[in-house]
Structure formats: C-alpha cells, structure tokens
Amino acid sequence: NAGVTQTPKFQVLKTGQSMTLQCAQDMNHNSMYWYRQDPGMGLRLIYYSASEGTTDKGEVPNGYNVSRLNKREFSLRLESAAPSQTSVYFCASKGTGNTGELFFGEGSRLTVL
Amino acid sequence: RKEVEQDPGPFNVPEGATVAFNCTYSNSASQSFFWYRQDCRKEPKLLMSVYSSGNEDGRFTAQLNRASQYISLLIRDSKLSDSATYLCVVFSGGYNKLIFGAGTRLAVHP
Numbered sequence: 728n729a730g731v732t733q734t735p736k737f738q739v740l741k742t743g744q745s746m747t748l749q750c751a752q753d754m755n756h757n758s759m760y761w762y763r764q765d766p767g768m769g770l771r772l773i774y775y776s777a778s779e780g781t782t783d784k785g786e787v788p789n790g791y792n793v794s795r796l797n798k799r800e801f802s803l804r805l806e807s808a809a810p811s812q813t814s815v816y817f818c819a820s821k822g823t824g825n826t827g828e829l830f831f832g833e834g835s836r837l838t839v840l
Numbered sequence: 841r842k843e844v845e846q847d848p849g850p851f852n853v854p855e856g857a858t859v860a861f862n863c864t865y866s867n868s869a870s871q872s873f874f875w876y877r878q879d880c881r882k883e884p885k886l887l888m889s890v891y892s893s894g895n896e897d898g899r900f901t902a903q904l905n906r907a908s909q910y911i912s913l914l915i916r917d918s919k920l921s922d923s924a925t926y927l928c929v930v931f932s933g934g935y936n937k938l939i940f941g942a943g944t945r946l947a948v949h950p
Contacts, residue, residue, distance in 0.1 A: 762940075767848065767942055768942060769844070769927070769940040769941055769942035769943060770884070770927075770940040771940075772938075817883060817884075828874075828886045829884075829886070829938065831883035831884055831885070832883060833882070833883050834881075834882075834883055
C-alpha cells in the first residue's frame with residue numbers, strides 16, 4: 728500500500744544549487760500535483776499534470792520546473808534554489824471525476840541557506 | 841482577500857467538549873467542499889466531504905451555507921486524538937481549482 732511516495736524527505740541546499748524532488752504513485756491516477764506549504768499560507772499549487780504528457784502552471788510556478796515522466800512519476804526541479812523556496816513540498820495524486828480527494832505523499836522538507 | 845479563509849486558532853478545548861470551525865470562500869461558483877485533517881508534520885488527509893444538505897460521520901458534522909458562502913465543521917465529544925489542523929478545501933472545477941485554506945489548529949487537552 729505505497730500510495731504516493733516522494734523523495735527525499737529532507738534536503739538542505741545552498742542558494743543557487745539545483746535539485747529534483749521525485750514523486751511516484753501506484754494508484755493509476757491520471758492527475759498529479761505539486762504543492763508547497765508555508766506557515767499561515769496553506770497549500771499553494773506549484774504545477775499540476777492532468778495526464779501523462781501534460782503539465783500546467785499553478786498559483787506559484789516561478790523558480791520551478793516539472794516533468795511528467797510517465798503515468799506514475801511526476802518530478803519537481805529547482806534549477807537555482809533561493810531562500811524563498813524553503814518550504815515543505817507535497818506531491819499528490821487524484822483519481823478521475825470531480826472529487827476533492829487528493830492522496831498526498833509524506834512531504835519533503837527543503838531548506839535553502 | 842484570500843479565496844478560502846479560516847480562523848487559524850488555536851482552539852484549546854478539554855476532552856469531551858464540542859467545538860466548531862467555520863470557513864468562508866469567495867468564489868460563488870465553487871462546486872464542492874471538503875474538510876481535510878493534517879497532523880503535525882504529516883501530510884493532509886481527507887476527513888469528509890461537505891454536502892448541501894449537511895452530513896455527519898460519527899462525531900463530525902459538516903454543513904454548507906451557499907447563501908453566506910461558508911462551511912462549518914462541528915466536532916462533538918472531542919478526543920485527544922482529534923488534536924490536529926483542519927483544512928477547509930474548496931473545489932471550483934478543473935484540475936487546478938482545488939483551493940486550500942490555511943487551516944485551523946485544534947488542541948484537545950485532558
């Protein structure tokens with residue numbers, strides 16, 4: 728029962744470094760999402776992918792890129808990390824239909840110094 | 841104005857108390873509404889959907905008031921294990937229209 732798996736769980740970067748957060752789901756969901764969560768801000772959508780081969784910007788896409796490698800995997804890349812990108816990142820997936828149930832990974836805590 | 845607003849709390853209540861949270865939303869075209877629960881340093885998980893007629897799941901009751909554009913969550917007979925942050929979520933259709941509130945923190949003490 729893996730559900731949504733994301734790695735790494737923790738990462739410390741220096742300003743300007745790059746890194747990729749990996750996410751995989753085994754529920755055969757079409758839609759996948761990357762959110763960031765900051766204190767007092769709630770979850771904000773960075774990018775989403777409605778299906779394999781498509782990606783779209785969410786509310787806060789600047790400084791990030793994504794790749795929907797296949798139906799299972801959706802990665803988030805920080806090309807040149809900035810302190811403002813210090814956050815907790817959650818990957819999520821959703822089944823078909825107008826349901827609000829997202830299945831989240833355990834989160835990745837990123838600190839940019 | 842934020843699309844979805846919640847009182848951040850914290851709500852500190854004793855075991856056995858009844859507590860209610862409200863959440864307001866700004867988009868009158870919003871279609872579906874949900875409450876998620878998030879434990880400290882964990883991922884959010886769906887608690888319950890909110891239906892127009894109101895719905896109940898054990899000690900939890902959710903209600904929707906479309907005219908005033910708010911939803912509520914009532915927890916009866918609070919347990920220590922109810923301590924968490926409760927996120928109000930509004931779905932306005934489309935893949936990118938699931939909007940999360942910042943959450944209301946509940947702390948239940950003995």
